[in-house]
Amino acid sequence: MGLAPETWQLEVVPDPESNAEVERPLSKAAGTALDWAGLMKLAETKAVRFMFVMSCTNGKTPCGMGLWEGVPLRDVVWLAKPTGNIRRVFYYGYHNNDPKQRFQSSLPIGRVLEDPPGENPVILCYKLNNQWLTPKRGGPVRMIVPDGYGNKSVKWLQRIILTNNPQANDTYAEWNNDTVSHIKTCARFIHTPEKVKAGQAVPITGLAQVGMSGLSKVQYWLVPESEPLSEDDPYFTKAPWIDADILPPPEHWGGNLPEGKLPPIPRQFDAAGKPIRWPIPNTIVHWAALLRIEHAGKYDLYCRTIDANGTAQPMPRPFPKSGHNAIQKVQIVVEE
Ligand SMILES: Nc1nc2c(c(=O)[nH]1)N[C@H]1C(S)=C(S)[C@@H](COP(=O)(O)O)O[C@H]1N2
Numbered sequence: 585m586g587l588a589p590e591t592w593q594l595e596v597v598p599d600p601e602s603n604a605e606v607e608r609p610l611s612k613a614a615g616t617a618l619d620w621a622g623l624m625k626l627a628e629t630k631a632v633r634f635m636f637v638m639s640c641t642n643g644k645t646p647c648g649m650g651l652w653e654g655v656p657l658r659d660v661v662w663l664a665k666p667t668g669n670i671r672r673v674f675y676y677g678y679h680n681n682d683p684k685q686r687f688q689s690s691l692p693i694g695r696v697l698e699d700p701p702g703e704n705p706v707i708l709c710y711k712l713n714n715q716w717l718t719p720k721r722g723g724p725v726r727m728i729v730p731d732g733y734g735n736k737s738v739k740w741l742q743r744i745i746l747t748n749n750p751q752a753n754d755t756y757a758e759w760n761n762d763t764v765s766h767i768k769t770c771a772r773f774i775h776t777p778e779k780v781k782a783g784q785a786v787p788i789t790g791l792a793q794v795g796m797s798g799l800s801k802v803q804y805w806l807v808p809e810s811e812p813l814s815e816d817d818p819y820f821t822k823a824p825w826i827d828a829d830i831l832p833p834p835e836h837w838g839g840n841l842p843e844g845k846l847p848p849i850p851r852q853f854d855a856a857g858k859p860i861r862w863p864i865p866n867t868i869v870h871w872a873a874l875l876r877i878e879h880a881g882k883y884d885l886y887c888r889t890i891d892a893n894g895t896a897q898p899m900p901r902p903f904p905k906s907g908h909n910a911i912q913k914v915q916i917v918v919e920e
């Protein structure tokens with residue numbers, strides 16, 4: 585199936601249904617497909633590493649964050665000597681032998697060839713947290729699209745098609761998702777108590793997904809369950825939200841990195857290992873707050889984010905099929 589490094593091969597070929605011009609296709613038939621040794625050779629001079637959150641368009645909480653390593657896709661596209669009539673890149677990986685069940689995604693060629701200011705390149709990824717990518721995570725090689733939801737990051741990658749077709753034909757789009765939407769900024773609870781004593785200080789914790797528009801604040805709002813909600817304010821913009829603390833970069837990154845340390849000089853970090861910008865866009869940060877509720881009763885606790893443009897979640901993109909960012913609510917019971 586080509587899912588071990590020794591048997592893995594990647595094809596970069598023109599779309600037979602379009603007039604894309606490619607002088608030296610990388611194909612299995614011609615014996616020119618890129619193999620593992622070829623990818624590792626490119627990695628010696630081209631490898632990049634960056635933090636990125638894997639998040640499903642329809643998932644309420646991000647799958648996780650890691651340090652992904654790979655070779656920019658453009659370096660492999662250029663090996664095939666494309667010369668013109670190319671507007672889009674389709675790509676897919678192993679799924680099973682039924683092409684109807686293929687999991688395919690796509691990008692405009694411009695996004696592959698050039699990165700918006702401050703953004704990371706689309707990579708052919710072979711390492712996560714400095715370890716070879718496991719089969720479960722899409723190894724030996726998967727796509728990582730550093731500004732997109734998970735569906736763009738196709739696992740078990742085997743074929744890249746250069747096409748003059750300007751339209752997206754992503755599998756996830758056929759399943760009624762907005763696959764062009766960038767990652768959104770949103771907050772989630774990790775730990776909140778179900779029952780507390782009146783007057784007692786209780787910590788609450790959570791995480792925030794930091795999307796394309798960055799993150800300026802995480803906030804919470806505690807309200808007695810019996811209090812009627814205003815009908816013309818579905819996102820509670822007039823509620824008395826209180827700022828939580830956004831936690832600083834960790835000393836230990838976890839993720840089974842030796843001693844919790846990052847490998848040498850990933851992007852987004854300076855030579856001393858400190859993030860150049862915090863929080864880092866397209867990653868996760870943690871937050872915390874200390875609550876003290878004076879009166880017994882049932883309460884609703886909400887959390888939300890304000891992005892770096894000053895816009896409160898779930899605006900400016902509230903539609904669920906473009907990425908989940910609804911305001912989360914939990915209940916807390918306060919006893920005398
Ligand atoms: N080949 C293949 N790649 C795939 C998928 C798939 O079904 N098949 N699912 C995608 C979707 S929808 C998501 S959210 C991410 C999840 O990545 P993870 O399994 O590493 O968390 O993988 C993407 N890549």
Ligand SMILES: [Mo]
Nearest residue numbers: 640641734735
């Ligand atoms: Mo997904």
